Amino acid sequence: MPALLELDAVSKRFGGLDANRDVSLVVEEGQIVGLIGPNGAGKTTLFNCVSGFFPPTSGSIRFAGNEIAGWAPERVLRAGLARTFQVVRTFPEMTVLDNVMIGAFARTNRAGEARARAAELLAFTGLAGRAHARGADLTIADKKRLELTRALATQPRLLMLDEVMAGLNPAERAQAVTLIRAIRDRGTTVLLVEHVMEVVMPISDHVVVLDSGRKIAEGPPRTIVRDPNVIAAYLGEKYRPRDEGTA
Amino acid sequence: MNVDLRSRTGRWLVAAVALVALVLFPLFVGGGSWLNTAVLVLLYAGLAQAWNILGGFAGQVSLGNAAFFGIGAYTSTVLLDRWNVSPWLGMPVGAIVAAAFAVAVFFPFFRLGGHYFAIATIALAEILLILFTNWAFVRGARGITIPFVRGPDRRPTDSWAFLQFNESRVPYYYVVLGLAVLAVATAVVVERSKLGYYLRAIKNDQQAARSLGVPVLRYKLIAVAISAAVTAAFGTFYAQYLLFIDPETTMRLELSVLIALVAILGGVGTVVGPLLGALVLIPLSEVTRSQLAGSGNTLDLVLYGGLIMLIAAFQPNGLVAIGDRFRRRREAVRPAGDETERGEAPLVGAPGTRN
Ligand SMILES: Nc1ncnc2c1ncn2[C@@H]1O[C@H](COP(=O)(O)OP(=O)(O)OP(=O)(O)O)[C@@H](O)[C@H]1O
Numbered sequence: 230m231p232a233l234l235e236l237d238a239v240s241k242r243f244g245g246l247d248a249n250r251d252v253s254l255v256v257e258e259g260q261i262v263g264l265i266g267p268n269g270a271g272k273t274t275l276f277n278c279v280s281g282f283f284p285p286t287s288g289s290i291r292f293a294g295n296e297i298a299g300w301a302p303e304r305v306l307r308a309g310l311a312r313t314f315q316v317v318r319t320f321p322e323m324t325v326l327d328n329v330m331i332g333a334f335a336r337t338n339r340a341g342e343a344r345a346r347a348a349e350l351l352a353f354t355g356l357a358g359r360a361h362a363r364g365a366d367l368t369i370a371d372k373k374r375l376e377l378t379r380a381l382a383t384q385p386r387l388l389m390l391d392e393v394m395a396g397l398n399p400a401e402r403a404q405a406v407t408l409i410r411a412i413r414d415r416g417t418t419v420l421l422v423e424h425v426m427e428v429v430m431p432i433s434d435h436v437v438v439l440d441s442g443r444k445i446a447e448g449p450p451r452t453i454v455r456d457p458n459v460i461a462a463y464l465g466e467k468y469r470p471r472d473e474g475t476a
Numbered sequence: 477m478n479v480d481l482r483s484r485t486g487r488w489l490v491a492a493v494a495l496v497a498l499v500l501f502p503l504f505v506g507g508g509s510w511l512n513t514a515v516l517v518l519l520y521a522g523l524a525q526a527w528n529i530l531g532g533f534a535g536q537v538s539l540g541n542a543a544f545f546g547i548g549a550y551t552s553t554v555l556l557d558r559w560n561v562s563p564w565l566g567m568p569v570g571a572i573v574a575a576a577f578a579v580a581v582f583f584p585f586f587r588l589g590g591h592y593f594a595i596a597t598i599a600l601a602e603i604l605l606i607l608f609t610n611w612a613f614v615r616g617a618r619g620i621t622i623p624f625v626r627g628p629d630r631r632p633t634d635s636w637a638f639l640q641f642n643e644s645r646v647p648y649y650y651v652v653l654g655l656a657v658l659a660v661a662t663a664v665v666v667e668r669s670k671l672g673y674y675l676r677a678i679k680n681d682q683q684a685a686r687s688l689g690v691p692v693l694r695y696k697l698i699a700v701a702i703s704a705a706v707t708a709a710f711g712t713f714y715a716q717y718l719l720f721i722d723p724e725t726t727m728r729l730e731l732s733v734l735i736a737l738v739a740i741l742g743g744v745g746t747v748v749g750p751l752l753g754a755l756v757l758i759p760l761s762e763v764t765r766s767q768l769a770g771s772g773n774t775l776d777l778v779l780y781g782g783l784i785m786l787i788a789a790f791q792p793n794g795l796v797a798i799g800d801r802f803r804r805r806r807e808a809v810r811p812a813g814d815e816t817e818r819g820e821a822p823l824v825g826a827p828g829t830r831n
């Protein structure tokens with residue numbers, strides 16, 4: 230059985246900048262895969278290529294048996310691949326419930342069914358208590374949770390999360406980790422982008438490390454934390470101050 | 477009686493009472509200028525409601541809806557004038573022509589962002605106006621006069637079959653009332669369906685909408701098609717009401733501006749907003765028109781411009797939001813502790829719960 234997601238030599242150039250260069254990786258069904266790398270490594274760019282927000286300059290992206298490179302985002306979504314945004318994009322003037330219903334409508338035309346599905350998922354992710362609040366009125370932690378719930382409502386086979394834990398306090402992070410595990414246990418594969426290594430390690434089955442657009446290491450978390458290339462990449466980071474959660 | 481007017485039953489009750497009042501209205505005023513004002517109020521309420529589907533729900537502000545209005549008026553009138561086709565048939569034909577035209581023209585328009593989109597819609601109606609003014613087939617600037625339907629005694633008479641009423645204006649009122657009800661029903665159905673949800677998502681954040689599988693362009697085109705079709709139906713009505721059309725009366729810029737303004741004043745993105753806007757603005761503009769008679773149309777535009785500035789500055793959510801603001805103030809003095817928002821069902825807990 231082929232892997233759920235398979236990237237082969239994916240590159241993305243912005244003018245003279247190689248945001249991604251020959252990135253290859255494999256996500257097996259049922260896994261939680263961590264994608265890490267320092268600031269500007271090209272993680273979000275890779276997400277955008279895979280989710281159809283822009284086409285890769287070259288390379289192949291296979292998802293569930295289809296070559297999806299160059300597909301429009303809505304088509305990628307319908308094929309079963311959902312993503313969240315690093316900079317949250319909740320619908321500000323819609324209620325939390327309505328936000329999630331938009332996701333649910335990807336699989337149904339009936340409002341009643343979408344509403345029921347949304348309510349069920351809000352209970353699952355612990356947002357039911359805010360169902361009638363406006364998207365704009367949520368805390369950053371709840372906004373991130375809402376984006377995740379909304380993406381989940383599209384019933385994806387693969388869920389790609391871009392820094393859902395950035396900007397959260399330790400207690401909120403612990404909740405998020407529990408939730409991501411629960412999502413995997415329901416049968417959804419997860420590709421998790423995080424900037425902070427410590428968050429990714431305990432929950433990932435497999436970790437891929439990007440630096441300056443290239444893959445510099447991959448393997449189980451245990452070996453990654455000792456990889457000299459990874460350590461070097463992250464060491465240089467100290468001198469580049471970074472604004473968590475807003476980048 | 478103590479019914480919360482914001483609740484589901486309360487809203488139906490208000491709608492039913494309003495409808496009965498509207499049906500009885502002509503019995504009290506007869507056929508005079510009040511009836512004419514009421515016809516215009518209903519006409520603009522329906523036009524603003526149609527505008528609202530694209531401009532309100534989806535946030536795509538069009539200042540060229542007069543183009544659809546004109547297409548509706550001209551389609552049925554040309555069919556009637558040349559081939560003696562009843563306006564009742566011309567009306568749906570005009571609606572279809574307007575919808576097809578809207579889809580073809582707005583396809584490229586939707587690639588334009590923000591202000592450029594609005595400007596393109598203005599240009600659209602203006603170009604159409606110039607084309608019709610110079611198009612011999614539709615009798616150019618001279619316009620088309622719809623001949624009277626005459627009775628056996630050769631006097632102009634009433635004809636439901638040809639949507640023309642010369643003895644009493646009251647049937648026109650009921651026709652436009654029916655159309656307005658249809659427009660409101662369309663808006664309500666759109667608002668509650670997947671279409672309405674998708675349009676609101678598009679208005680809120682197009683990229684996020686796409687990431688959730690919303691085919692943004694397709695849904696905008698559906699919205700403009702519906703908006704154009706409804707607008708065109710009113711165009712046919714208007715032609716029959718005046719029994720005369722020319723490019724100026726059916727496609728001029730002020731018409732487009734007034735349609736948008738009625739919706740914006742009332743409150744965009746709500747079903748009640750356009751109705752409220754028409755109820756306030758149309759009688760007002762009738763008064764100013766009669767008071768300022770002879771000074772041309774420019775003063776109207778100055779007034780509208782001023783109104784837009786006032787709304788933008790003080791009440792961006794329109795008249796419907798005044799009630800909300802008032803209520804919120806009242807709530808603020810109430811003790812806290814009620815987590816749920818006013819007027820809404822208890823929080824959704826169990827799967828399958830409807831609210
Ligand atoms: N649309 C774009 N146009 C031009 N350059 C871009 C664009 N998007 C990203 N880049 C550049 O590509 C590089 C990779 O950016 P990317 O956002 O993918 O990094 P990242 O790994 O997600 O970083 P972070 O941890 O800060 O989120 C950066 O140098 C960035 O400036």
Ligand SMILES: [Mg+2]
Pocket residue numbers: 272273274315
């Ligand atoms: Mg990023």
